[in-house]
Amino acid sequence: GVLEKESDGTTDERNGTTIEFIPDTTLFPKYVIKQEFVERRLWMYAYLNSGLSLYLNGNTRYYSKNGLCDLINAEIGGESLYNVVHYKDKTLEFSFTHTNDTTEKYYSFVNGQYTNDGGTHLSAFKEGLLRAVNEFSGKDYDARDLRDGIVGSIAVKIQEPVFESQTKNKLGNTDIKGWVVSTVKQAVEDYLHRNLEEAELLFEKIKRNQEVRKEIQAVRKKGKEFEKRMSMRNSKLKDCKYHFGDRSKFGDDTMIFLTEGDSAGGSLNQSRDANTQAVYALRGKVFNCFGEKIEKVYTVEELYYIMRTLDIEDSIENLRYNKVVIATDADVDGLHIRNLLLTFFLTYFESLVLTGHLYILETPLFRVRNKKVTYYCYSEEERDQRARELGKAEITRFKGLGEISPKEFGQFIGKDIRLEQVTIDHTKGIHEMLKFYMGDNTPERWDFIVNNLV
Template sequence: MSTDSNYNEDNIRSLDWKEHIRLRPGMYIGKLGDGSSSDDGVYILLKEIIDNAIDEFVMGAGKTVEVNIREGEVMIRDYGRGIPLGKVVDVVSKINTGAKYDSKAFKKSVGLNGVGAKAVNALSDYFMVQSVRDGQTKIARFEKGNLVEDEPIKESSLRKGTKIVFKPDNSVFKHYRFVSEYVEKMIWNYCYLNPGLTIVFNGEKYLSENGLKDLLSNNIDNPIMHDIIHLRGEDIEVALTHSERSQSDMYYSFVNGQHTTQGGTHQAAFREALVKTLREFYNKSFDASDIRDSVVAAISIKVIEPVFESQTKTKLGSNDIGPDGPTIRTFINDFMKTNLDNFLHRNEEIAEIIYRKILRAEKERKELSGIKKLARERAKKASLHNRKLRDCRIHYNDQKDERRLDTTLFITEGDSASGSITKSRNVNTQAVFSLKGKPLNCYGLTKKVVYENEEFNLLQAALNIEDGLENLRYNNVVVATDADVDGMHIRLLLITFFLQFFPELVREGHLFILQTPLFRVRNKKETHYCYSDEEKRAALLKLGTKAEITRFKGLGEISPDEFKHFIGEDIRLDPVMLSKEATIDQILAFYMGKNTPKRQEFIIENLRIERDPTEEEEKEELLHEN
């Protein structure tokens, strides 16, 4: 009998809006995550609501946005026009409802799909919307997208605008948290792109007067070769300089206020226009890589009805500025040709610095070319039978696969640790790179070492970052070492490697440390894995003093069956972040430089190893306390 006979009208299911969002959240917000990564879903929820408040500012309504985050609950208040009171419920609960479909009202807005606020509503335990306009207010409350309270319109003396409060659903975003550094970075980007806008985050004011020029000033870690070149035009803004130490080029790109972390047509057009303009200005056919060497730039453009390559809008796919406008490539090229050329003619000193920089890059490239060629041949040969890399099937640069955001490369040390991870990993999205021992301390060395050191060369090839992050193969690069002194040292050496040669990988939030449990506490019925002494004590209180305690001394001691719990949906990652206060140079000099008394003191304080209490001592102490 044909199986088709079982396929009938009963098999066809029509989901309502909230069911569909909750069943397939990845379609709307990318990956879920727990907040340890900057592209985790909780930040997309936050961004979707702030985007709406920013659009009000862009339309000339309200100059201040308030954002408060306390214990996982978010409050966002703008002082714009307020949602029309009769449509408050529809705007946050009916797909394809919103003002942004009227292109006259929101000509160059980001949130054109009418989905953002609905996705936040559907994926929140609790969601409240309040609109105030014309001396009246309207409030509606939802739980997991279901309307639970629809208050009638009332008189109000509050300032006009919209207030939204939501708490992400813990069953969707397990053990989530908001990392304040990620939120601050997002808020700063809104301010850089909207000079004159004030965002108050948890009581602190954020404001930018010089737009993208401020963005570069606040984000470049190394000394710069020349003053920032700042160019503005209608629907386009560019800021540009060169880093003294970094050899790779780095770009911050935005479309209609959206940070396109994956670049796209506008970023590609800018890189091309920069090369073309400088070749014509100096009247020399310089190699493109020499022109772009050590460039740090930011570009923001406004496009009518932009097309992005994913729902999370991280890569622009549009080719045109608008229905009647030029292509993005032509638009950016014409702008750069006129404005950058004029700037360099007026600022001969900066033009001379850039010229000397290009010549220096050319000389260094030629010196490295022989080593690079050998290294590439070696990497190509090794990749055919590379025992260091156990690859996965999906990669971060597979733009059309929504699982790309989960792609992870674990960098491990030793056969036993890498063996456990390899056996328990998800072969679709998780890859493993094995180190044979402690990597070389590359502090103060030149990029030459990346090609001369086989391990570094293979790691660079595995990540595919030699020419920048555009084709990065894994979204999460995770250092997985033992939590002892040797493991800490390997972490520092790897962080040094990335900060020294690929700082943008760290700056863009791709580098993490894997947290693994220190203890296993179990009885015949339950097993608890504990990541700290506090968690171990809580487990002992729950399971009783007869429970068995095991301390994991290293990753190799954790069996593959157990390891799958620690790298699956409950994975715990600590992001490696750069603080605003310290430059990369300062960080590297402190950790990897000569043993100054200050550094010795820090290491003694932070890597102190004390004798662990015995199991009996712990249980005795617990009984005594109770």
Template sequence: MSQNSQYSEENIRTLDWREHIRTRPGMYIGKLGDGSSADDGIYILVKEVLDNSIDEFVMGVGKTIEVSIQGTKVIVRDYGRGIPLGKVVDVVSKMNTGAKYDSKAFKKSVGLNGVGTKAVNALSTYFRVESTRDGKSSAAEFATGVLKDKEFLEETSRRRGTKVTFVPDETIFKNFKFRMEYVAKMLRNYVYLNPGLTIIFNGEKFFSENGLKDLLEDNNNQEDMLYPIIHLKGDDIEVAMTHSKTQYSEEYHSFVNGQHTTQGGTHQSAFREAIVKTIRDFYGKNYEASDIRKSIISAISIKVMEPVFESQTKTKLGSTDMGGDLPTVRTYVNDFIGKYLDNYLHKNPETAEKLQRKILQAERERKELSGIRKLAKERAKKASLHNKKLRDCRIHLGDVKKDRRLESTLFITEGDSASGSITKSRDVNTQAVFSLRGKPLNSYAMSKKIVYENEEFNLLQAALNIEESMEDLRYNNIVIATDADVDGMHIRLLLITFFLQFFPELIKEGHLYILQTPLFRVRNKKETIYCYSEAEKLTAIEKLSGKPEITRFKGLGEISPDEFKHFIGDDIRLDPVMLDRETSIEELLQFYMGKNTPNRQEFIINNLKVELDLIEEK
């Protein structure tokens, strides 16, 4: 009997709302992850709950939101109107239930599909919602979306509003941990987009008076800015921009209805186009688009009626219209920039002069590079036909219609043995491998020319597809996978220097990671435990008792492909490379990679920790 003939009515089943979310969580919250990446599911859960509180603020009620994260428990409390008491259960457990279907009430709201809190409820082992309004309170408790308890508190003196408490389900988000830096960045974005809103996070207060201007000031060193930030505001649009003195690449922070569109979309494309057109018209010169936008640091926020995003996680705007009787997104952005940026440049001749000098400098550099760039592109093209350095995967970040595009990962490895182990054990759909030959160059204080002259850097840039724009980035995660020895650490440092020097926004946007690999394998005949530290090794020896076999891994090449699949699969441990908001990239690189050897030696001696100190800390 053929397999097809067994297809009958019994094969078809309808999942209820919570089963559907739990069976296909990726449809609702993107990738799952363990919290090491800013777009992991646990942060989307926090965001979905917060969005409802933000919408209350936008409606003019509830100027303060309190967020607390202790371990795995999240509490979000707002002082909005509170959910209507008779609908507390329905709003968090019935699909297609919510106020956002009434377009008048929430014309430019963030979540338009009534799915958000239902997904959080279904994907949490504990979920409690409590609403207070008109001196009365109602609460409901759930476990994995199943109602466990419901209570009506007739009278209360508590302030009105909604309080949601939840604990993500560890069977879905395996070994997860909230990284407070990611949550803090998300909350800061909320206050930049909603001046006047106060968010208190674990006791720390976030507030913004000047919106996107504050965003650029907080994310960049003031001394690095070529001219004071240009800050323009309209009814449904806000823009802030400057150019960097040191950064090569373009940097955009874009938002739609308060949603951080990390992958841009129609509004960001229109903004990039509008800047070029306006500046060409202002100077009356047909400058190259890349020369105008080189080193730009900018942010744009627009409000659209009933926006259409290219995925459920809303990271890329697909809408072409602003909604209502307004024009297209492209026309709206072009008209606004054309009028207000032009006015600004006329009124601020000093800024206009600095900007023009920057464009002319970019033009000179581009012309100097043109010959070598052409040669490098030809070399990269030839190499990509038989590029032994890159073993590519099938799904890339730009494949909008593919579910797993956020999992697309490029491992950068040293030498053939390490890349061989990863290549044999990787997931060919989402994991690619780029192998380095020896140590890369220290690129500190070098010009962009070196990226084209150095074959390794040129091929890496081509593999990532980031020469023209971050919008074309091929992999969501770039993972440095080197040995945990002195040489491996040095290679890490040299690669981080390369990215900081030429592509800092890869780090700013949270794409760069270090792969943690086990230092020890502890096993007996029944069980094998991989340990990532001395402390974990001691715990494993205690657990397995007797005299287990202990193996110390010296390099990635020693780990067999069969074992390696454990370290780059579901249980992968990644350390994100993050930038301290207080430190300028220039100062950082100068200290660690410059010619100030005595200062560095003193710093290392003063901060040196021996293995025993680290065990005690654990």
């Protein structure tokens, strides 16, 4: 806005800049600043500016000595198969290693901006890695053999970045590809020649990936049998007109609701925006895939259809919707289905979560109304407050999404939609978390529930 007052004076404080912002309470009456989000952002700034100390609330220090190398080590928590490969010059920094996982994870940045959808710099990084590996080995490895289990990061500094969306999630500069590819290729080749033991560990991982890929190719043939029936099953998918990545101005607004059954799917379908919102109705409960290999996706139809609908079989770069929204009932069964879907994505498509594409739809639990006013409440506290305000009121408990009429549902998935983004601070610990909640340790979970009942 316009600067209305300016004053000069003396102060005992050190020179510097103070930036303050306060959310508008008329727009955000109950805003909450998430501590973990702030901490995550500060750590990213620390990794991108090695040697810089950042402080939160005056006492917590965020500091990185080795930049993106520290980022990778923090994310994998000591699970690397070989020492992190790290390179840095004035305009380009990258690091990578492998773990025993089968998914690929990347963290990419442009001028300090986290580009969770990657872009030309990330594509060039991948290409440079593959060229270096093939040149060093004298072989022609498939890109998938290199990428399965890789954890990498890249940061570039360029003068005129061009992003493919207003949110600056994906870099579009094509002119940087050449120098990024050549720099990465040369740096990685040099490292492998100077560190032969590390190189041997890298190629052991690549060869294991190669063997697994051949096994999966055989399993994929079964998927082709499913594919023939996809036209029948596609009745479960109500697609939208625009899609993520099709370069339309509506691409970033696209989302798909994964919901349970025809009842909830029907309400969503009748009230959705057909331009940007798709609906996929699940058939029954999702298979618990914890501890299962990727081959399971090709033998369990529901998992296969989800993967094919989202178009993430080979990479999330082909993701058809910007937001993948889990929309289940608010009862125990609905929460269980939500957990099964979370397990599916975290097990096989962790990058989808890491890049911020997975969400939970929040829908009201109660409707409180009289003859003049209707309130939709998302908690028992809000229900009680509205009931007191109205005095004599009719209170309805929504147990399932199908109980909400299409006319009512429209406002919950419109401009005021409430989405909770699924976020994870670190990839380390995910397996242990899934094992506790979704594994075979029923007695352990039972003891936890009994000891923590409120």
